[in-house]
Amino acid sequence: MGGDAAPEMVLAGLELAAERHPGAKFLLIGDEARLTPLLATHPRARAACLLRHSAEAIAGDMKPTLALRMRGASMRMAIDAVAAGEADGVVSAGNTGALMALAKIVIKTLPEIDRPALAAIAPSARGDVVMLDLGANVQCDARNLVEFAIMGDAFARAVLGLPSPTIGLLNVGSEELKGDDRVRQAAEVLRADSGINFHGFVEGHDIATGTVDVVVTDGFTGNVALKTGEGALKLMRDLLRQVFTSSVPARLGYLLARPRIIEGMGRKLGLPTERVVVKSHGGADAMSFAHAVDVGMDMVTHGFTQQIRTGLARVSTQALPSVAT
Amino acid sequence: MGGDAAPEMVLAGLELAAERHPGAKFLLIGDEARLTPLLATHPRARAACLLRHSAEAIAGDMKPTLALRMRGASMRMAIDAVAAGEADGVVSAGNTGALMALAKIVIKTLPEIDRPALAAIAPSARGDVVMLDLGANVQCDARNLVEFAIMGDAFARAVLGLPSPTIGLLNVGSEELKGDDRVRQAAEVLRADSGINFHGFVEGHDIATGTVDVVVTDGFTGNVALKTGEGALKLMRDLLRQVFTSSVPARLGYLLARPRIIEGMGRKLGLPTERVVVKSHGGADAMSFAHAVDVGMDMVTHGFTQQIRTGLARVSTQALPSVAT
Numbered sequence: 001m002g003g004d005a006a007p008e009m010v011l012a013g014l015e016l017a018a019e020r021h022p023g024a025k026f027l028l029i030g031d032e033a034r035l036t037p038l039l040a041t042h043p044r045a046r047a048a049c050l051l052r053h054s055a056e057a058i059a060g061d062m063k064p065t066l067a068l069r070m071r072g073a074s075m076r077m078a079i080d081a082v083a084a085g086e087a088d089g090v091v092s093a094g095n096t097g098a099l100m101a102l103a104k105i106v107i108k109t110l111p112e113i114d115r116p117a118l119a120a121i122a123p124s125a126r127g128d129v130v131m132l133d134l135g136a137n138v139q140c141d142a143r144n145l146v147e148f149a150i151m152g153d154a155f156a157r158a159v160l161g162l163p164s165p166t167i168g169l170l171n172v173g174s175e176e177l178k179g180d181d182r183v184r185q186a187a188e189v190l191r192a193d194s195g196i197n198f199h200g201f202v203e204g205h206d207i208a209t210g211t212v213d214v215v216v217t218d219g220f221t222g223n224v225a226l227k228t229g230e231g232a233l234k235l236m237r238d239l240l241r242q243v244f245t246s247s248v249p250a251r252l253g254y255l256l257a258r259p260r261i262i263e264g265m266g267r268k269l270g271l272p273t274e275r276v277v278v279k280s281h282g283g284a285d286a287m288s289f290a291h292a293v294d295v296g297m298d299m300v301t302h303g304f305t306q307q308i309r310t311g312l313a314r315v316s317t318q319a320l321p322s323v324a325t
Numbered sequence: 326m327g328g329d330a331a332p333e334m335v336l337a338g339l340e341l342a343a344e345r346h347p348g349a350k351f352l353l354i355g356d357e358a359r360l361t362p363l364l365a366t367h368p369r370a371r372a373a374c375l376l377r378h379s380a381e382a383i384a385g386d387m388k389p390t391l392a393l394r395m396r397g398a399s400m401r402m403a404i405d406a407v408a409a410g411e412a413d414g415v416v417s418a419g420n421t422g423a424l425m426a427l428a429k430i431v432i433k434t435l436p437e438i439d440r441p442a443l444a445a446i447a448p449s450a451r452g453d454v455v456m457l458d459l460g461a462n463v464q465c466d467a468r469n470l471v472e473f474a475i476m477g478d479a480f481a482r483a484v485l486g487l488p489s490p491t492i493g494l495l496n497v498g499s500e501e502l503k504g505d506d507r508v509r510q511a512a513e514v515l516r517a518d519s520g521i522n523f524h525g526f527v528e529g530h531d532i533a534t535g536t537v538d539v540v541v542t543d544g545f546t547g548n549v550a551l552k553t554g555e556g557a558l559k560l561m562r563d564l565l566r567q568v569f570t571s572s573v574p575a576r577l578g579y580l581l582a583r584p585r586i587i588e589g590m591g592r593k594l595g596l597p598t599e600r601v602v603v604k605s606h607g608g609a610d611a612m613s614f615a616h617a618v619d620v621g622m623d624m625v626t627h628g629f630t631q632q633i634r635t636g637l638a639r640v641s642t643q644a645l646p647s648v649a650t
Contacts, residue, residue, distance in 0.1 A: 125560055135497045138505050172460045172548040180463050180545065204552025208560035220505065221546050223497040227529025228550040229557040235450055235533035236561045 001030045001057035001074045002094020004283050010093065011038040011045055013289025018044040020290065021297055027087050029054050029074045052077065058098045060282060067098035068105065075099060079106045082277070089276030089296045093284045100136055103277045110305060112312045117148050118219070118279070119155055120226060126210030130156050130165075135223035145169065145186035145216055146194070146315060152214035153196045154307035159298045160213065168202030168212035170221060175201070182218075195314035276300050326355045326382035326399045327419020329608050335418065336363040336370055338614025343369040345615065346622055352412050354379050354399045377402065383423045385607060392423035393430065400424060404431045407602070414601030414621045418609045425461060428602045435630060437637045442473050443544070443604070444480055445551060446620075451535030455481050455490075460548035470494065470511035470541055471519070471640055477539035478521045479632035484623045485538065493527030493537035495546060500526070507543075520639035601625050 001007055007030055014026060026049035028035060039046040054074035058067045070076060075094050079102040081087045092099055100116065103109070109116045119132035132148050132155075133140070140148075149167050156165035169187050171179040176187070178201060190198040199212045204225060207215055217225070276299040280292035298304075326332055332355055339351060351374035353360060364371040379399040383392045395401060400419050404427045406412045417424055425441065428434070434441045444457035457473050457480075458465070465473075474492050481490035494512050496504040501512070503526060515523040524537045529550060532540055542550070601624040605617035623629075 123560075125563060138497055170549055172463055172545055204549040204554075205556030205559070207553055208556035217549070220497055221549050224495055224529040224542070224546050224550050225553040228532055229529075229553045231530030231533035232554040232557040233561055234530070235448075236558055238450060 001054070002060070002092050002282070003280065003289070004060075004093075005285065006093060007031070007034055007038060009284060009286050009289055011035070011042050012286030013284070013293065014045040014049065015042040016286060016290035017293035018048040020294065024048060024297065025050070027052060027078070027081055029077045029081070030057070031055065031074075052081075058095050060095050062095055062098060064095075064097040064101035067095060068101055076102060076106075079103060079277070083107050088300045089278065091278045091280060091289070091292050091296045093280035093282055093289060093292070096279055096282070099277065099279055107277065110308060110312075112309060113147055113151070114144055115147075117151055119152065121159070122207060122226070122229070124208050124210030128160055129207055129210055129212070130160065130214045131207065131222060131226065132214075132216060133219040133222050134226055135219045137219040138223075139220070140182070140218035142182050142185035142189070145183065145218065146189050147312070149186070149190055149194070149196060149198070149214070149216045150311035150315065151308055152216055153311055154304055155299075156213050157307060158302035158304040159295050161298075162213055164197045165213035166197045166199045167214045167216060168199045168206060170215055170217035170225070171201040171203065173201065174203060186216075189315060193314070195311065276304060326379070327385070327417050327607070328605065328614070329385075329418075330610065331418060332356070332359055332363060334609060334611050334614055336360070336367050337611030338609070338618065339370040339374065340367040341611060341615035342618035343373040345619065349373060349622065350375070352377060352403070352406055354402045354406070355382070356380065356399075377406075383420050385420050387420055387423060389420075389422040389426035392420060393426055401427060401431075404428060404602070408432050413625045414603065416603045416605060416614070416617050416621045418605035418607055418614060418617070421604055421607070424602065424604055432602065435633060435637075437634060438472055438476070439469055440472075442476055444477065446484070447532060447551070447554070449533050449535030453485055454532060454535055454537070455485065455539045456532065456547060456551065457539075457541060458544040458547050459551055460544045462544040463548075464545070465507070465543035467507050467510035467514070470508065470543065471514050472637070474511070474515055474519070474521060474523070474539070474541045475636035475640065476633055477541055478636055479629055480624075481538050482632055483627035483629040484620050486623075487538055489522045490538035491522045491524045492539045492541060493524045493531060495540055495542035495550070496526040496528065498526065499528060511541075514640060518639070520636065601629060 003009055014028065018024065018026070028049045029052045032051060032053040035051055039051065054072060054077050056070055056073045058070060058073045058075050067073070075092055075098060078090045078092065082090050083106050104116060115137050117133035118136045119130055120134055121128045122131050130152050132152050137144060153165055153167055156162050167190070169183055169190065171183050187201065190196065202211050202215060206212065207225070207229065276296050278292050278296040280289050284292065328334055339353065343349070343351070353374045354377045357376060357378040360376055364376065379397060379402050381395055381398045383395060383398045383400050392398070400417055400423060403415045403417065407415050408431050429441060440462050442458035443461045444455055445459055446453045447456050455477050457477050462469060478490055478492055481487050492515070494508055494515065496508050512526065515521065527536050527540060531537065532550070532554065601621050603617050603621040605614050609617065
């Protein structure tokens, strides 16, 4: 029931996902009265899913503290199904704060991880780039950054299928002495014997260049950077639209370029918990919702949480001072 | 002598600046043997400037600590001329770190300002947006953010000619409760009786939208955000170049769009000191160097530093806890 175009978008996405993953079974939770007629027009989704009625839905702007009390909400019932072992993971396009709060409290995050993170896959000149954290943690210490690096490594292996993804730590410069204590301490741990392919510091422009496969940063910077990049691309698209509708040859040029121009920056979000919880964008369409399902399937299939555990066992962050509150 | 295309680019920029500011006098400092023949081909620049020989130049990658020792360097001699009252301001496209260190130590920053900032003017859907800090201060407290807001307000008045610029504080969301203590405390002071037109919190995408005239943030986030935005635009331009050279109509479309497509994000940098020091981009061309001269002239003409003093006198940041080291 979550997302701007739900539930129609979710059903259309599920239809695509059911086609891509023939063996998969889906537990669809929401308002039966609205979902039943939609299932009638989506035969693959109907064949692959079990419908469970929920009378309530968490609104997009509801505070997480209030959302936690709605025990009959569709999102809560989906999270409960994962906690009970009925499902391996959840995919939702609903309220991000509520989903994170429910995942943390009901499913519980990996005990070794201090805090869960929000990740996105951004396009770059060289292919997909995983970026985290994007706002789940506005204040981070060196230890959190190291954990995000391990999670990003596991995410890139599981979802992008990279055998040894390169990891970069976002900073104001690429030299070892740049930045604050927090990033320098995290880099020192990652450089030492973390078992991950640590590239070193990267800068803002390295995200779009695709210098590394995974870009690690704190939630404040990551959130601002992602939105700034999205905003810059949107400005460019709007300018282009004006320019390219100003004459016939320009219009032709625009039509040719459109398929690549419409590609945005952030595509989907995932946050690692004991089970897998994938957050699809609130403005997702059927294609991107189906893609979020792919991400969840990949994470489950490739033992995402086990990879994080293995990664964490390799690094020691005990010596790091904690600077976040 | 500073900047990738110096000194030719500087002379061509000076020629443009001399034409735009007929009454202005320029003190040109650098290698006489290289500058004299260039002056011969730039008659307006030659008529408006006094050439002072300097045998040394600070390299773009030199550490500020080393640069401070080069007393005969062209950048140092320019800063010395401002300190001695011979010039009202400096414009340089050279080593940013060296310029900031020299400005702080030789000219000295305003006594009321804790730390100087680096600002840029970015294009938005609604016009120019001033953004600061961009990396001079990687760790900032609430007090620094308030000072940046005052400086940004003065900058937008002096350089963009806005009578009452709107100021936004960059955060992970626009609601009052978002973010960390630092941004919430700064917002509280700015909301109270700062005398500036404080809009409240803005997000990354508001930079390109042009929601406010001035975007205030710490140096770490600002640096990453600016470079991410630049990187996203460059990725888009490169994609477009590929797409638009793939066929004749597409090529025509590209040619039509080009004048607006080539507009980047950051255009020039300024940092407020007792006198005015303007940092032009290292990759500046003659047009953007001339624009940096315009910025310096505007700052001097409109009493930029006096505006900052007046602004600072209006706010009280004494009660703010200091969180930066």
